[in-house]
Amino acid sequence: MVRLGDDPATARRTLEAMWRIRRFEEAVDDLFARGLMHGTMHLSIGQEASATGACFALRDDDAITSTHRGHGHCIAKGADLERMMAELLAKETGYCRGRGGSMHIADVATGNLGANGIVGGGIPIAAGAGLAYRLQGIDRVVVSFFGDGATNEGAFHEAVNLAAIWKLPVVFVCENNKYGMSFSTEKSMAVETIAERSGGYGLPGVTVDGNDVEAVNEAVTTAVDRARAGDGPTLVEALTYRWKGHSKSDKNLYRTREEISEWRDKDPIGRFEALVVERGVLTATDVEEIRAAATNDVRDAARRANAAPDANPDDLLDAVFATA
Amino acid sequence: MTTNTTQTTGSATRTAAEPGATGSEPRVMTYSEAIREAIGEAMTADDRVFMLGEDIGVYGGAFGVSGDLYHRFGPERIRDTPISELGIVGAAVGAALAGMRPIVEIQFSDFTCQAMDQIVNQAAKIHFMLGGAAQVPLVLRAPLGSGTGAAAQHSQSLEAWFAHVPGLKVVMPSCAEEVKGLLLAAIDDPNPVVFLEHKLLYRTSGPVPAGSERIPLGSTAVRRTGRDLTIVATGIMVSRCLEAAETLAHEGIDVSVVDPRTLTPLDARPILDDVSRTGRALLVQEAPGHVGYMAEIASRIVESPAIFRLLAPIRRLSGLDAPIPYAPQLETASVPQVDSILEAARTMLKES
Ligand SMILES: Cc1ncc(C[n+]2csc(CCOP(=O)(O)OP(=O)(O)O)c2C)c(N)n1
Numbered sequence: 073m074v075r076l077g078d079d080p081a082t083a084r085r086t087l088e089a090m091w092r093i094r095r096f097e098e099a100v101d102d103l104f105a106r107g108l109m110h111g112t113m114h115l116s117i118g119q120e121a122s123a124t125g126a127c128f129a130l131r132d133d134d135a136i137t138s139t140h141r142g143h144g145h146c147i148a149k150g151a152d153l154e155r156m157m158a159e160l161l162a163k164e165t166g167y168c169r170g171r172g173g174s175m176h177i178a179d180v181a182t183g184n185l186g187a188n189g190i191v192g193g194g195i196p197i198a199a200g201a202g203l204a205y206r207l208q209g210i211d212r213v214v215v216s217f218f219g220d221g222a223t224n225e226g227a228f229h230e231a232v233n234l235a236a237i238w239k240l241p242v243v244f245v246c247e248n249n250k251y252g253m254s255f256s257t258e259k260s261m262a263v264e265t266i267a268e269r270s271g272g273y274g275l276p277g278v279t280v281d282g283n284d285v286e287a288v289n290e291a292v293t294t295a296v297d298r299a300r301a302g303d304g305p306t307l308v309e310a311l312t313y314r315w316k317g318h319s320k321s322d323k324n325l326y327r328t329r330e331e332i333s334e335w336r337d338k339d340p341i342g343r344f345e346a347l348v349v350e351r352g353v354l355t356a357t358d359v360e361e362i363r364a365a366a367t368n369d370v371r372d373a374a375r376r377a378n379a380a381p382d383a384n385p386d387d388l389l390d391a392v393f394a395t396a
Numbered sequence: 397m398t399t400n401t402t403q404t405t406g407s408a409t410r411t412a413a414e415p416g417a418t419g420s421e422p423r424v425m426t427y428s429e430a431i432r433e434a435i436g437e438a439m440t441a442d443d444r445v446f447m448l449g450e451d452i453g454v455y456g457g458a459f460g461v462s463g464d465l466y467h468r469f470g471p472e473r474i475r476d477t478p479i480s481e482l483g484i485v486g487a488a489v490g491a492a493l494a495g496m497r498p499i500v501e502i503q504f505s506d507f508t509c510q511a512m513d514q515i516v517n518q519a520a521k522i523h524f525m526l527g528g529a530a531q532v533p534l535v536l537r538a539p540l541g542s543g544t545g546a547a548a549q550h551s552q553s554l555e556a557w558f559a560h561v562p563g564l565k566v567v568m569p570s571c572a573e574e575v576k577g578l579l580l581a582a583i584d585d586p587n588p589v590v591f592l593e594h595k596l597l598y599r600t601s602g603p604v605p606a607g608s609e610r611i612p613l614g615s616t617a618v619r620r621t622g623r624d625l626t627i628v629a630t631g632i633m634v635s636r637c638l639e640a641a642e643t644l645a646h647e648g649i650d651v652s653v654v655d656p657r658t659l660t661p662l663d664a665r666p667i668l669d670d671v672s673r674t675g676r677a678l679l680v681q682e683a684p685g686h687v688g689y690m691a692e693i694a695s696r697i698v699e700s701p702a703i704f705r706l707l708a709p710i711r712r713l714s715g716l717d718a719p720i721p722y723a724p725q726l727e728t729a730s731v732p733q734v735d736s737i738l739e740a741a742r743t744m745l746k747e748s
């Protein structure tokens with residue numbers, strides 16, 4: 073199987089996506105800290121490889137369902153940074169015209185069927201989208217992202233079972249970052265891995281290093297091929313970690329500073345950079361340029377978004393129902 | 397955060413007959429602290445009382461309400477749970493049936509949707525279905541309402557859903573002064589009680605009784621008595637209406653503000669009496685107006701002799717019939733604010 077870090081063009085795209093996610097999240101964190109952004113935010117810093125590795129296993133016309141921690145999925149699937157930033161800055165030009173915000177940000181045009189404020193909410197939706205593609209005779213695949221915590225919701229179990237019995241073209245990607253808010257996986261489940269939960273429903277389950285973008289991509293590619301061939305769903309568990317608190321109200325009382333710094337040392341971006349430089353696929357200068365470009369892209373996106381008109385409250389009532 | 401978070405309810409006027417107003421010397425504390433104190437006192441007084449919910453342990457609760465309770469009572473009685481609302485509410489129903497007095501915390505009232513079967517089909521009906529042979533004494537606490545920028549799935553006001561189900565009691569405490577007495581009464585109650593806390597109220601403060609006086613469920617409070625107009629309001633809208641009432645007073649418009657406090661059972665008498673006296677009723681809620689709780693209040697008024705005293709049509713001021721949006725300017729425009737209350741009151745007075 074071709075790896076993401078084997079040729080310069082793919083390596084560059086992969087690294088670009090991960091840096092754009094990292095820089096976007098950092099910018100959001102900063103805008104929030106300065107009181108320029110409203111609501112709450114769930115940042116995915118540290119989890120760039122699972123979002124990127126999984127989305128890069130998809131065709132442009134494939135779909136994803138995302139989560140409350142969804143900025144990375146949205147970017148990796150190809151969304152425009154300016155329209156994302158505009159959404160978070162409550163602008164009319166945002167993807168959801170200011171109505172959705174961070175937890176609902178999505179670019180439907182690039183196959184993102186929605187982030188979700190409800191833990192587990194997107195998992196049955198992914199099964200349904202897979203069912204639709206099957207019924208329509210289209211060979212599209214859906215990747216459903218969700219966290220470890222979400223696998224304790226009934227929605228996960230019901231959706232996985234439906235997908236398994238109907239052999240739906242869905243790949244369930246669990247980003248296991250060890251915690252559902254403050255509750256660790258050791259406490260929230262009596263099995264070792266999320267992947268083994270697949271056994272109860274008769275679909276394959278695999279666990280991969282979620283900070284290894286190539287490993288994620290390889291596992292999801294295998295699962296996508298299987299789904300596209302009509303052989304049904306797979307559960308892929310990507311082991312990763314969020315560096316920041318769960319949301320803005322997190323005081324990190326449930327984990328140690330040592331644990332956080334241990335995982336910071338496993339930085340998925342630094343690791344991929346070292347790998348591709350070592351392989352001679354990209355040079356240190358290339359890497360530097362990619363990083364700088366991402367920084368600029370995010371800064372420009374924020375500046376342009378900021379200049380856009382504010383979301384308009386006048387037509388809220390017209391926004392509720394679709395018209396035929 | 398909007399400026400509403402800093403709004404206090406300390407100006408609420410008490411009626412003489414109000415339970416909870418007597419007893420030991422009150423201390424100023426926040427709405428969250430008062431809830432935590434009520435839970436702590438109930439757990440100390442009764443071994444059957446315990447709490448379960450997501451992140452209520454070391455994290456201290458999504459809104460910090462459980463705070464140090466985990467350190468005081470330990471992991472058996474302050475039970476951190478996986479993200480499994482249906483499971484934990486169901487477990488609370490079972491524990492209640494089997495002799496315990498569980499308090500469930502749901503992080504946002506929107507997630508009661510996940511647990512609706514256990515709330516509506518199980519908890520609400522078991523006592524009735526079993527011919528009175530069993531009881532389900534549980535309290536389901538959950539924050540509701542908008543104003544924090546958390547958008548459509550984290551900001552709803554679903555109180556009318558619960559109030560529409562026979563067998564559920566529904567409480568909407570509107571201020572720090574009363575949340576403790578109402579929660580203690582809810583914990584005592586032999587029925588399932590849905591206890592809906594407004595998230596903008598958590599940081600507001602007021603004098604909270606040191607003792608464990610209960611405020612009976614089903615006792616409407618008249619917060620302020622006026623001559624020209626009766627405003628009936630629930631939850632966060634009570635403090636907004638009281639603020640509006642101050643401004644109106646300067647304009648020579650004298651209004652009553654009445655707070656039902658418990659939606660089920662409803663103590664309608666004080667509302668009907670006050671409307672009979674003023675001849676005007678303005679009904680204010682955050683939830684969308686269509687089929688909302690204030691439609692029930694309006695029906696109660698028109699079904700009573702108070703209808704013959706009306707000088708003006710009853711008027712409802714509600715949230716838009718739309719999901720709560722994210723952008724602050726959209727969110728503010730979606731639910732009644734002090735200004736829209738003022739405008740509605742002035743219009744009613746002008747028109748009649
Ligand atoms: C049904 C539901 N319950 C609870 C919450 C509150 N909540 C939001 S995110 C979260 C933790 C989710 O954990 P996980 O699925 O592991 O995703 P992570 O945050 O780690 O990315 C919780 C409890 C919610 N949004 N929806």
Ligand SMILES: [Mg+2]
Pocket residue numbers: 219220221247248249250251252253
């Ligand atoms: Mg997690």
